[in-house]
Amino acid sequence: MMHARAGPSPQGPLPRLFLLGMPGSIGGAATKVAHLLRLLHRCFEITVVVPDVRTLKDSEVRKNVEALAIPCTLLNDVPRKTEGTALAICDKHFFAGGHARQLKERGLKVVWSNEMMWPFEGEEDAARQGLVDRVLFVSEFQATAFRSMYEGVPSLITGNYIDPDDYCWRERRNAIFTLGRLSRADVDKFPLDFPVFYEEMGLKEVRYRVMAWSPALQRQYRWHRFGPEWELLAEYKQSALKFLYSLDVFLYPLGHKVKESWGRAVVESMLTGCVPVVAAGHQFHKLIAHGETGFICREFGEFREAVFELFENYALRMKVGRTAAQRTREEICNPESHRRLWVEALSF
Amino acid sequence: MSDTYCYWSVCDGPYGAMMENCVRTARAAGVFKEFHVLCDRALEGCHCYDAFQFDKAGGLFKLHYLNVGASRLPFDFLVWVDADSVFLRNPRDLLGAMGRSPLHVPLEYDLSALRDDRIWKSVSCLKLRDSFQRAGVMNRPYLSGSAFWIIKREAIDQVYNLALQFWNGRVELGLRLNVDAALGYAMQMLCGNPEAHVIAKRPDLWASTCHRESGQGVPSGSSWEWKHPVATDPVLVRPAIVHVPKGRS
Numbered sequence: 001m002m003h004a005r006a007g008p009s010p011q012g013p014l015p016r017l018f019l020l021g022m023p024g025s026i027g028g029a030a031t032k033v034a035h036l037l038r039l040l041h042r043c044f045e046i047t048v049v050v051p052d053v054r055t056l057k058d059s060e061v062r063k064n065v066e067a068l069a070i071p072c073t074l075l076n077d078v079p080r081k082t083e084g085t086a087l088a089i090c091d092k093h094f095f096a097g098g099h100a101r102q103l104k105e106r107g108l109k110v111v112w113s114n115e116m117m118w119p120f121e122g123e124e125d126a127a128r129q130g131l132v133d134r135v136l137f138v139s140e141f142q143a144t145a146f147r148s149m150y151e152g153v154p155s156l157i158t159g160n161y162i163d164p165d166d167y168c169w170r171e172r173r174n175a176i177f178t179l180g181r182l183s184r185a186d187v188d189k190f191p192l193d194f195p196v197f198y199e200e201m202g203l204k205e206v207r208y209r210v211m212a213w214s215p216a217l218q219r220q221y222r223w224h225r226f227g228p229e230w231e232l233l234a235e236y237k238q239s240a241l242k243f244l245y246s247l248d249v250f251l252y253p254l255g256h257k258v259k260e261s262w263g264r265a266v267v268e269s270m271l272t273g274c275v276p277v278v279a280a281g282h283q284f285h286k287l288i289a290h291g292e293t294g295f296i297c298r299e300f301g302e303f304r305e306a307v308f309e310l311f312e313n314y315a316l317r318m319k320v321g322r323t324a325a326q327r328t329r330e331e332i333c334n335p336e337s338h339r340r341l342w343v344e345a346l347s348f
Numbered sequence: 349m350s351d352t353y354c355y356w357s358v359c360d361g362p363y364g365a366m367m368e369n370c371v372r373t374a375r376a377a378g379v380f381k382e383f384h385v386l387c388d389r390a391l392e393g394c395h396c397y398d399a400f401q402f403d404k405a406g407g408l409f410k411l412h413y414l415n416v417g418a419s420r421l422p423f424d425f426l427v428w429v430d431a432d433s434v435f436l437r438n439p440r441d442l443l444g445a446m447g448r449s450p451l452h453v454p455l456e457y458d459l460s461a462l463r464d465d466r467i468w469k470s471v472s473c474l475k476l477r478d479s480f481q482r483a484g485v486m487n488r489p490y491l492s493g494s495a496f497w498i499i500k501r502e503a504i505d506q507v508y509n510l511a512l513q514f515w516n517g518r519v520e521l522g523l524r525l526n527v528d529a530a531l532g533y534a535m536q537m538l539c540g541n542p543e544a545h546v547i548a549k550r551p552d553l554w555a556s557t558c559h560r561e562s563g564q565g566v567p568s569g570s571s572w573e574w575k576h577p578v579a580t581d582p583v584l585v586r587p588a589i590v591h592v593p594k595g596r597s
Binding site: 191192193195196197199200222223224256257279281298299300301304 | 447448449450483484486487488500502503506510537538539540541542543544
């Protein structure tokens with residue numbers, strides 16, 4: 001245990017929440033946990049449960065929990081008999097490692113959010129065995145994919161909470177127009193023609209920035225000569241914010257086997273004012289108003305038209321970027337709306 | 349250093365003589381690139397390699413030989429020509445047809461506009477269109493052939509695997525395709541911008557006379573109208589390389 005808890009609220013003791021994860025500023029899962037702590041620390045008596053002793057001492061974790069006077073503990077140190085809720089998000093060890101069962105046996109209600117479009121190891125068995133008291137989905141799209149597996153289990157669509165104060169709007173106009181994308185270095189997330197797609201935009205003076213890149217991606221595109229205009233960054237080489245600030249346009253075609261469950265990087269991009277140009281056929285129409293806060297494109301010609309327009313018309317780029325940032329902050333990332341939803345999701 | 353390329357093909361039996369004719373027309377047109385051919389006898393003007401027996405059903409031998417044979421050729425790009433092709437001129441900027449793509453297969457007919465089904469080479473065009481889209485072709489799907497195509501050597505295994513995956517996937521669904529569709533699928537998944545690879549974008553490079561009336565012969569070198577049999581609108585072409593299928597010379 002790292003810190004003494006804050007005292008009870010004037011309304012009486014707050015319901016207990018054990019949140020499994022490593023709050024931080026690098027990576028989607030860590031960021032989500034950090035943002036949820038900020039969102040919910042006045043609604044729940046939160047304890048962060050970390051996987052090991054080393055994480056207890058991690059400076060990023062300490063920074064996030066100390067700022068809110070939230071205690072940290074190991075799974076084995078969660079009280080043997082207690083009340084409250086345990087929340088795990090996108091944790092591949094949660095079921096396979098027996099963590100869900102342990103927490104359930106200690107008297108906690110187990111709430112689980114997968115975040116992906118495929119089950120983790122042990123998740124299907126856990127759902128069947130009734131280990132999950134409530135399952136959360138980031139979108140209707142994701143919920144549909146898991147419908148049969150979680151039949152009979154209470155569920156809620158919570159979307160994704162991103163603290164807008166961590167992704168402030170910034171004007172940008174690079175001396176060399178910069179196209180880029182941010183995602184996991186998953187080869188399936190990239191279309192088979194990815195570098196060709198970018199270069200066939202036909203812009204004469206341009207830079208391309210990609211994070212994250214990996215040896216597997218390098219193998220997938222081994223037939224392509226990446227010239228000096230390409231910058232391919234390994235995972236976590238830069239913070240998402242710094243990376244997004246470096247782009248003029250967020251150009252996001254996707255692999256044909258992938259269906260995005262939500263689109264975290266797209267929302268982060270919009271918050272910073274970087275105009276997203278994304279592929280149709282996912283959930284982006286729930287995040288983007290085409291032509292107003294970004295562009296949703298079906299085929300190559302539409303992508304190229306949007307990119308060219310943004311390249312040539314700085315006023316348009318600014319206008320769409322500002323509108324995207326404002327609407328995303330006020331609507332998609334509204335703290336009050338999210339707080340109500342998460343309190344409902346974590347209350348029994 | 350500029351990129352290197354050679355022509356290559358696979359010919360046996362009567363196709364050997366056709367290949368020799370193809371090479372003669374190339375030399376007469378001022379083409380001095382090498383022709384590397386897998387064949388069953390020595391062919392004049394060609395670098396020859398043993399072809400052994402191969403199954404020609406569906407034309408997949410073109411892909412199999414690409415993978416096991418042509419991949420060993422020491423050139424940056426490999427240009428496949430069917431044996432029954434002739435050169436009318438030395439192609440200008442042949443590799444320019446690639447753009448940024450690792451593969452160039454001339455795209456011949458936009459299937460997105462098709463309302464009523466047509467049968468092309470024993471395959472339903474509507475079923476083929478549906479197959480392309482289900483397998484991930486996001487742009488307008490095109491019909492294309494396999495009589496002429498250019499591939500970057502480093503992309504051979506990617507193209508081979510993609511094409512065979514598509515072909516095998518359709519077999520499982522009961523759809524028997526040929527190499528044209530398999531190669532066309534790989535092309536449309538890798539090329540980025542398919543519009544840059546349609547016949548009309550390079551009318552000076554290659555076209556086939558298989559759509560012309562029998563007896564019209566080989567175009568002499570002036571422009572002529574090319575049209576895909578299922579299409580309505582012709583395209584004016586004057587290609588350096590012409591595919592003249594047997595019976596139309």
